Amino acid sequence: MIEDVTVTxxxxxxxxxxxxGIVKRFPGVLALDxxxxxxxxxxxxxxxxxxxxxxxxxIKILSASYQPxxxxxxxxxxxxxxxxxxxxxxxxxxxxxxxxxxxPDLSVAENIFLGHEMSSAGFSQxxxxxxxxxxxxxxxxxxxxxxxxxxxxxSPAAQQIVxxxxxxxxxxxxxxxxxxxxxxDHGEVDNLFRVIRDLTVEGVAVVYISHRxxxxxxxxxxxxxxxxxRTVATGLAVEDTPTSELIKLMTGRSIEYVFxxxxxxxSATGDPVLDVRGLELSGVFSGVDLSVRAGEIVGLxxxxxxxxxxxxxxxxxxxxxSAGTVRVLGKELRRGSxxxxxxxxxxxxxxxxxxxxxxxxxxxxxNITVSTLGRFSRLGMLDSRAERRGARExxxxxxxxxxxxxxxxxxxxxxNQQKVVLARWLLRECRVLLLDEPTRGVxxxxxxxxxxxxxxxxxxxxxxxxxxxxVEEVLGLxxxxxxVREGRVVHEGPANEIDESRVLDLVMEGNxx
Amino acid sequence: xxxxxxxxxxSRAPDVGAVENPVAPTGDTVEVEQAAARxxxxxxxxxxxxxxxxxxxxxxxxxxxxxxxxxxTAGDRFASVDNVMTxxxxxxxxxxxxxxxxxxxxxxxxxxxxxxxxxxxxxxATTFATQNMAEDTHWVIMVIAALAVGAGCGLINGVVIAYxxxxxxxxxxxxxxxxxxxxxxxxxxxxxxxxxxxxKDFFSSEPGGIPLIVILFALVSLLGWVVFNRTTFGRxxxxxxxxxxxxxxxxxxxxRHTVMLYVLVGVCCGLAALMLVSRTSTGSSTHGGLYELxxxxxxxxxxxxxxxxxxxxxxxVIGVLIFxxxxxxxxxxxxxxxxxxxxxxxxxxxxxxxxQRLARRSTST
Numbered sequence: 001m002i003e004d005v006t007v008t009x010x011x012x013x014x015x016x017x018x019x020x021g022i023v024k025r026f027p028g029v030l031a032l033d034x035x036x037x038x039x040x041x042x043x044x045x046x047x048x049x050x051x052x053x054x055x056x057x058x059i060k061i062l063s064a065s066y067q068p069x070x071x072x073x074x075x076x077x078x079x080x081x082x083x084x085x086x087x088x089x090x091x092x093x094x095x096x097x098x099x100x101x102x103x104p105d106l107s108v109a110e111n112i113f114l115g116h117e118m119s120s121a122g123f124s125q126x127x128x129x130x131x132x133x134x135x136x137x138x139x140x141x142x143x144x145x146x147x148x149x150x151x152x153x154x155s156p157a158a159q160q161i162v163x164x165x166x167x168x169x170x171x172x173x174x175x176x177x178x179x180x181x182x183x184x185d186h187g188e189v190d191n192l193f194r195v196i197r198d199l200t201v202e203g204v205a206v207v208y209i210s211h212r213x214x215x216x217x218x219x220x221x222x223x224x225x226x227x228x229x230r231t232v233a234t235g236l237a238v239e240d241t242p243t244s245e246l247i248k249l250m251t252g253r254s255i256e257y258v259f260x261x262x263x264x265x266x267s268a269t270g271d272p273v274l275d276v277r278g279l280e281l282s283g284v285f286s287g288v289d290l291s292v293r294a295g296e297i298v299g300l301x302x303x304x305x306x307x308x309x310x311x312x313x314x315x316x317x318x319x320x321x322s323a324g325t326v327r328v329l330g331k332e333l334r335r336g337s338x339x340x341x342x343x344x345x346x347x348x349x350x351x352x353x354x355x356x357x358x359x360x361x362x363x364x365x366x367n368i369t370v371s372t373l374g375r376f377s378r379l380g381m382l383d384s385r386a387e388r389r390g391a392r393e394x395x396x397x398x399x400x401x402x403x404x405x406x407x408x409x410x411x412x413x414x415x416n417q418q419k420v421v422l423a424r425w426l427l428r429e430c431r432v433l434l435l436d437e438p439t440r441g442v443x444x445x446x447x448x449x450x451x452x453x454x455x456x457x458x459x460x461x462x463x464x465x466x467x468x469x470x471v472e473e474v475l476g477l478x479x480x481x482x483x484v485r486e487g488r489v490v491h492e493g494p495a496n497e498i499d500e501s502r503v504l505d506l507v508m509e510g511n512x513x
Numbered sequence: 514x515x516x517x518x519x520x521x522x523x524s525r526a527p528d529v530g531a532v533e534n535p536v537a538p539t540g541d542t543v544e545v546e547q548a549a550a551r552x553x554x555x556x557x558x559x560x561x562x563x564x565x566x567x568x569x570x571x572x573x574x575x576x577x578x579x580x581x582x583x584x585x586t587a588g589d590r591f592a593s594v595d596n597v598m599t600x601x602x603x604x605x606x607x608x609x610x611x612x613x614x615x616x617x618x619x620x621x622x623x624x625x626x627x628x629x630x631x632x633x634x635x636x637x638a639t640t641f642a643t644q645n646m647a648e649d650t651h652w653v654i655m656v657i658a659a660l661a662v663g664a665g666c667g668l669i670n671g672v673v674i675a676y677x678x679x680x681x682x683x684x685x686x687x688x689x690x691x692x693x694x695x696x697x698x699x700x701x702x703x704x705x706x707x708x709x710x711x712x713k714d715f716f717s718s719e720p721g722g723i724p725l726i727v728i729l730f731a732l733v734s735l736l737g738w739v740v741f742n743r744t745t746f747g748r749x750x751x752x753x754x755x756x757x758x759x760x761x762x763x764x765x766x767x768x769r770h771t772v773m774l775y776v777l778v779g780v781c782c783g784l785a786a787l788m789l790v791s792r793t794s795t796g797s798s799t800h801g802g803l804y805e806l807x808x809x810x811x812x813x814x815x816x817x818x819x820x821x822x823x824x825x826x827x828x829x830v831i832g833v834l835i836f837x838x839x840x841x842x843x844x845x846x847x848x849x850x851x852x853x854x855x856x857x858x859x860x861x862x863x864x865x866x867x868x869q870r871l872a873r874r875s876t877s878t
Contacts, residue, residue, distance in 0.1 A: 316762075318761070318762060338761055338762060338764055339764055339765075339766045341764075342763075342764030343764070348762055350762055355756065355758060355759065356756075356758050356759055356762050357759055357762065358756070358759055359751070359752055359755045359756055359759055359760075359822070360755075360756075361755060361822060361823065362751065362752075362755060362822075366748065366751075366752075370748070370749075370752055370760070370763045370765070371763045371764045371765075373745040373748055373749070374745065377744070377745045380744045380745050380746055381739075381743055381744055382743055382744055382745060382748065384743070424763065
């Protein structure tokens with residue numbers, strides 16, 4: 001069906017791909033219930049929907065990881081069955097997943113040509129492979145990525161570029177990008193958009209999935225909105241559809257990014273709970289001073305790679321500082337010891353929630369109590385009833401949904417997984433909470449909830465440090481903002497005395513070239 | 514960080530909110546979160562009961578089949594109290610090692626040196642010097658020697674793995690070579706006969722008609738189960754094996770815990786050495802040959818995930834019994850050890866294939 005290309009006349013000339021009535025069932029769940037999607041050559045088609053709306057299932061059907069139970073898929077007007085990933089690839093469908101599927105120990109070039117290696121008589125052609133890889137990377141605007149470097153040593157952003165290069169190394173006609181901007185900073189997103197535009201000019205169709213509505217406004221041509229496995233709107237023109245309308249379609253209610261009110265009390269009094277002096281991690285950042293009082297939220301803004309995450313990981317003890325001191329309530333923490341930090345009342349919600357923050361295949365309650373086991377045990381023996389009760393109380397107070405602490409964490413949405421991480425530290429009654437990208441992978445509706453939660457934690461006397469790539473988030477949430485550039489704090493001041501464009505200027509200065 | 518979804522048995526969960534136990538889809542629209550809430554009841558009860566229970570049931574059936582084969586081929590020679598005790602006595606030494614191995618594997622490691630540590634412990638506990646000292650003071654000296662040697666080897670393994678960051682496979686492979694070599698040096702490759710009567714009498718006693726070493730195995734299994742399922746140590750083992758990075762960032766001292774896991778398996782080897790010394794009345798550098806493979810096989814057949822993060826003591830015990838019974842049936846039918854080895858190899862593969870299929874069904878449906 002793929003081979004004989006010229007037989008039928010396309011039904012509708014402009015649609016490259018048409019999906020209609022797609023149904024996909026999983027045991028117990030109807031993941032897709034009649035999804036419609038049509039994608040035209042040369043357009044950027046945005047796919048919107050909350051977590052669990054069925055976006056990922058849909059793209060897995062497109063890349064033939066899943067088979068639909070019902071419905072038909074037309075490719076250039078002819079019905080096709082995407083029976084295997086190879087069949088999808090043969091049509092020219094490439095997918096770049098949120099969790100990148102690269103082989104860390106192979107080189108950049110080897111990853112790009114993985115599965116379609118350039119070879120002659122069975123011998124790989126190293127020179128040609130590397131040369132071609134360099135061309136692709138150049139085309140993507142990243143000539144600085146070495147084709148011979150092993151992928152595991154690249155930053156997440158660079159790894160994504162490699163994934164893009166892999167898609168381009170094949171004859172791609174439909175490129176699916178699943179939240180590509182999640183690992184990218186501002187400049188890199190611009191670059192990504194430039195690449196996408198170049199591709200669409202060449203007639204490639206792009207399906208773009210993102211939580212960031214402002215991005216969709218920037219790059220998208222048309223929009224399809226999924227909710228609860230159904231298409232609630234399809235083919236909306238981006239310029240004619242207000243953002244509030246999109247949010248309404250996605251959530252069934254209209255919401256904006258609502259940041260909670262800052263506390264009125266003068267937060268500049270009292271001794272700092274967290275006091276960092278001259279913290280340094282050689283080669284990454286140096287001379288970082290930071291003090292946070294009880295009830296205060298301090299935001300760290302900066303580009304990915306500026307050292308934001310490294311700063312909080314270092315003061316948490318997850319990395320060993322090369323110089324400087326970290327004090328919690330006046331007591332100096334041992335360098336490079338997470339155990340000491342946790343004992344002193346510091347908690348971290350890490351950036352890579354799934355791999356660093358959670359035990360995905362364990363129950364919610366176990367994830368919540370993992371840092372507090374001592375409290376539920378006597379002589380090492382766990383009182384699992386008390387443990388469950390303790391976990392349930394916090395989970396309920398944070399409104400983790402669905403309720404029930406015996407459920408596996410893997411089955412929760414991003415926002416609820418984040419709540420589980422917060423619940424862990426809430427249960428521990430920590431004094432200092434470090435949050436690295438707290439709303440990454442969290443859908444719009446749940447974000448507001450997470451923001452309110454962070455504020456209420458601060459109001460209860462916790463000193464909070466927030467790292468975020470979204471300037472809006474840092475400014476909206478924090479009382480005080482530190483801007484980090486190339487491992488140095490370049491600005492510190494109250495959040496309400498600085499605006500987004502000023503922060504972006506500070507962040508970009510010296511990077512502009 | 515290894516992607517959990519590539520582990521055999523942990524099936525890839527689709528992005529939709531819930532994929533657990535079967536719930537009949539009602540109506541045409543199933544709201545995902547609601548569906549998730551509905552499956553919750555069956556997850557909390559069914560997930561805990563039916564999953565591991567179903568797996569263990571499969572193992573019990575396999576054990577029964579082997580027993581039936583035994584009865585058919587060997588009749589009363591198989592189905593006698595004496596023979597059952599023989600099976601249990603045989604399974605006890607490897608069983609104690611396997612309990613320790615369950616902890617290490619669940620904690621994300623592996624120990625290839627168990628057989629060698631066992632040999633070294635058996636030799637150390639039965640040297641001329643140790644036995645002299647034991648005769649002069651108390652036979653408990655031999656017990657202390659064996660347990661201390663086991664703990665010491667485990668400590669070395671653990672420290673090199675946790676703080677030296679050498680992968681467990683290599684570290685324990687080195688220990689395998691070194692410990693058995695040391696056992697050969699100490700014993701001069703001679704079999705050391707046990708002559709301390711107190712030791713012999715104690716370990717060969719049969720309180721209530723049950724051999725002491727079988728009782729020891731039962732106690733170790735029970736203790737292992739409690740520690741595994743009911744203590745902070747067990748919980749941390751699951752966390753460390755499931756995601757060392759997440760465990761570390763949650764404030765668990767992962768390095769220290771890793772050391773403790775290897776010390777634990779080392780002590781188990783020391784105890785198993787004592788049981789084997791008592792059974793054979795000798796200490797020898799050849800004791801415990803291929804125990805590492807038998808123990809790992811029993812653990813994996815039992816349902817413990819080789820990549821860590823999930824384990825079962827009950828499964829391990831049944832896995833040990835399956836192997837011990839199988840060996841017995843073969844021996845009663847005068848099959849040589851080579852045939853046994855082939856059969857064991859087949860059983861390992863078939864059992865793991867079945868396990869994976871069952872696990873996939875229990876987690877994805």
